[in-house]
Amino acid sequence: MSQFTLNLLVVGGSFALYIAIAIWARAGTTSDFYAASRGINPVVNGAATAADWMSAASFISMAGLIAFVGYGNSTFLMGWTGGYVLLALLLAPYLRKFGRFTVPEFIGDRFYSQTARVVAVICLLVISITYVIGQMTGAGVAFSRFLEVDNTTGLLIASGVVFIYAVLGGMKGITYTQLAQYCVLILAYTIPAVFISIQLTGNPIPALGLFSTHAESGVPLLTKLNQVLVELGFNDYTGHHGSKFNMFLFTMSLMIGTAGLPHVIIRFFTVPKVADARKSAGWALVFIALLYLTAPAVGAMARLNIITTIFPAGTTAEPITYDERPDWMRSWEKTGLLAFEDKNNDGQIQYYNDNSDEFASIAAERGWEGNEMVTFNRDILVLANPEIAQLPPWVLALIAAGGLAAALSTAAGLLLAISSAISHDMLKSVLTPNITDKQELLAARVSMAFAIALATYLGLNPPGFAAQVVALAFGLAAATLFPALMMGIFSKKMNTQGAVAGMLVGLLATLLYIFTYLGWFFIPDTNMLANSPDNWLFGISPLSFGAIGAVLNFVVAYVVMRITADPPEHIQELVESIRVPRGAGSAADH
Amino acid sequence: MSDDKSAAAYWAANVRIIKICLVIWALVSFGFAILLRPLLQMLPLSIGGTDLGFWFAQQGSILTFIVLIFSYTWYMNRLDREFGVDEE
Numbered sequence: 001m002s003q004f005t006l007n008l009l010v011v012g013g014s015f016a017l018y019i020a021i022a023i024w025a026r027a028g029t030t031s032d033f034y035a036a037s038r039g040i041n042p043v044v045n046g047a048a049t050a051a052d053w054m055s056a057a058s059f060i061s062m063a064g065l066i067a068f069v070g071y072g073n074s075t076f077l078m079g080w081t082g083g084y085v086l087l088a089l090l091l092a093p094y095l096r097k098f099g100r101f102t103v104p105e106f107i108g109d110r111f112y113s114q115t116a117r118v119v120a121v122i123c124l125l126v127i128s129i130t131y132v133i134g135q136m137t138g139a140g141v142a143f144s145r146f147l148e149v150d151n152t153t154g155l156l157i158a159s160g161v162v163f164i165y166a167v168l169g170g171m172k173g174i175t176y177t178q179l180a181q182y183c184v185l186i187l188a189y190t191i192p193a194v195f196i197s198i199q200l201t202g203n204p205i206p207a208l209g210l211f212s213t214h215a216e217s218g219v220p221l222l223t224k225l226n227q228v229l230v231e232l233g234f235n236d237y238t239g240h241h242g243s244k245f246n247m248f249l250f251t252m253s254l255m256i257g258t259a260g261l262p263h264v265i266i267r268f269f270t271v272p273k274v275a276d277a278r279k280s281a282g283w284a285l286v287f288i289a290l291l292y293l294t295a296p297a298v299g300a301m302a303r304l305n306i307i308t309t310i311f312p313a314g315t316t317a318e319p320i321t322y323d324e325r326p327d328w329m330r331s332w333e334k335t336g337l338l339a340f341e342d343k344n345n346d347g348q349i350q351y352y353n354d355n356s357d358e359f360a361s362i363a364a365e366r367g368w369e370g371n372e373m374v375t376f377n378r379d380i381l382v383l384a385n386p387e388i389a390q391l392p393p394w395v396l397a398l399i400a401a402g403g404l405a406a407a408l409s410t411a412a413g414l415l416l417a418i419s420s421a422i423s424h425d426m427l428k429s430v431l432t433p434n435i436t437d438k439q440e441l442l443a444a445r446v447s448m449a450f451a452i453a454l455a456t457y458l459g460l461n462p463p464g465f466a467a468q469v470v471a472l473a474f475g476l477a478a479a480t481l482f483p484a485l486m487m488g489i490f491s492k493k494m495n496t497q498g499a500v501a502g503m504l505v506g507l508l509a510t511l512l513y514i515f516t517y518l519g520w521f522f523i524p525d526t527n528m529l530a531n532s533p534d535n536w537l538f539g540i541s542p543l544s545f546g547a548i549g550a551v552l553n554f555v556v557a558y559v560v561m562r563i564t565a566d567p568p569e570h571i572q573e574l575v576e577s578i579r580v581p582r583g584a585g586s587a588a589d590h
Numbered sequence: 591m592s593d594d595k596s597a598a599a600y601w602a603a604n605v606r607i608i609k610i611c612l613v614i615w616a617l618v619s620f621g622f623a624i625l626l627r628p629l630l631q632m633l634p635l636s637i638g639g640t641d642l643g644f645w646f647a648q649q650g651s652i653l654t655f656i657v658l659i660f661s662y663t664w665y666m667n668r669l670d671r672e673f674g675v676d677e678e
Contacts, residue, residue: 074648077647222638248624282656285656579597582670582676
């Protein structure tokens with residue numbers, strides 16, 4: 001059976017499973033559609049949250065991000081997991097007790113203001129729509145790579161599948177498909193990693209293999225990696241080669257941003273009890289950690305593998321010739337994601353850091369005239385892992401299904417957050433409050449269809465800034481929604497004026513800071529200052545600004561609250577009631 | 591919960607445990623993995639050829655986060671029962 005047929009079978013099989021789940025888990029009421037009628041087991045919700053959270057970026061790109069920087073990019077590992085501690089301690093249990101369906105709904109009701117609700121809807125839409133573009137393009141790329149269809153067809157198939165289970169099943173359908181998608185993506189990620197770990201260290205658990213002895217050289221794997229990198233002029237893997245301050249701020253922004261992402265928060269509305277919301281956050285992190293503890297091992301091992309493949313006799317000896325390169329390099333060269341250029345015409349592949357001034361003299365001595373592996377897309381690391389480890393073809397098919405599962409599960413969660421903000425917060429709460437449950441359910445389905453159409457359109461015509469938008473989404477979630485939610489729970493006296501002023505200042509300050517360095521609306525050459533550390537205000541990178549935006553939000557909200565009227569008595573009672581778990585069951589039927 | 595004093599005491603106990611958890615949360619990530627890493631490097635401890643700070647950055651902090659959430663959940667379930675605010 002050819003690789004193509006196998007990919008088609010495995011991906012097709014996984015899609016058939018998702019559609020079968022959708023038909024089984026149809027939504028009959030708005031409570032089904034928005035919150036799966038709050039009947040989801042907390043462990044199941046943990047797995048669904050993990051799939052909801054781990055996007056195409058986590059699955060495909062994260063190992064590569066870590067591999068090519070090493071210690072410095074541990075920020076992603078800590079930032080994208082540490083947010084769950086904030087969620088479990090500061091938000092999830094209380095929002096579950098509140099017992100409604102959306103994030104803007106809490107902000108609107110708690111701050112007794114339609115203005116606050118509309119500001120929250122705007123923040124949610126900006127965050128979720130920018131985030132969904134990346135998922136749709138990711139799904140399109142995975143399709144075209146593995147199923148030999150063009151990008152557009154791939155994207156349309158992916159949208160069609162999401163359409164079936166999201167429109168039909170709403171949160172209920174999405175939850176159970178996310179459970180299935182979690183199983184597919186975690187298997188796809190760990191199987192090749194286990195084999196690579198065994199080959200390099202003899203340890204079948206990649207996370208332990210990372211800190212084990214490199215079988216071939218007898219020294220610890222990380223020592224070996226540091227040694228070969230330094231011998232080729234690269235920075236060592238375990239050292240830090242950047243600003244500690246920015247590493248701190250960036251990690252903080254990712255953590256706060258994670259806790260403020262609406263599509264993650266609404267997953268905790270689906271469990272029966274407040275205690276389940278806490279427990280579910282713990283399980284979500286366990287399921288996420290299975291991938292996040294494997295990713296740094298995959299990154300380090302793949303980087304070492306690539307270097308030892310090119311320098312089989314050691315980095316101080318001669319590299320392989322171009323004609324000797326392994327098959328996986330040949331097949332990835334066809335995609336353009338990997339490219340070589342024989343700059344000194346010696347037929348060999350010299351891979352080294354030609355930006356290092358210190359290494360230049362050594363390179364000159366060895367007759368090297370520049371790095372000859374001119375393109376190496378970091379996404380190859382995960383996608384080519386099965387080929388690098390020479391695993392059977394079905395593992396590669398599983399990677400295809402896993403990448404698609406990661407992209408589609410996150411897309412579905414985002415689409416639900418977008419559509420419920422439109423049908424529930426804009427229509428039911430603001431514009432047409434008198435519609436019946438049946439009409440609202442229809443409106444929710446129509447909004448979902450509309451959101452999918454919009455996401456597909458943006459996926460087909462990505463606004464050239466797809467890479468930066470993730471920073472924008474996290475920065476805005478950190479600077480707007482997280483502080484408003486937290487103050488709504490932890491400060492009884494926080495009022496409309498404080499919350500709205502805080503969110504607006506957080507939103508505008510973060511947008512302004514990011515646009516100043518990355519261009520207005522990310523349009524190239526419209527930035528007012530060059531994006532370099534010398535120009536940054538107090539050396540703060542625009543990517544790390546979310547944490548500062550959050551601090552501004554808190555401070556402004558507090559000052560405005562002090563000079564304006566206290567919230568009404570019934571709001572202060574509402575805050576007292578969400579602080580205790582008892583009575584969450586009755587809130588479910590509201 | 592009818593008794594206001596008991597409600598205030600329950601909330602105070604919750605906020606106290608949240609603060610303790612957040613101190614540990616910050617210590618293992620921002621502390622051990624980033625700002626205090628140079629201090630950990632001075633310890634005569636090595637894990638897999640590198641220092642404890644690197645381990646905390648790539649694994650230790652994530653493992654601590656998991657333990658933190660489950661400990662908080664366990665503590666709060668006990669607190670809920672103690673104050674009679676748990677769900678039946």
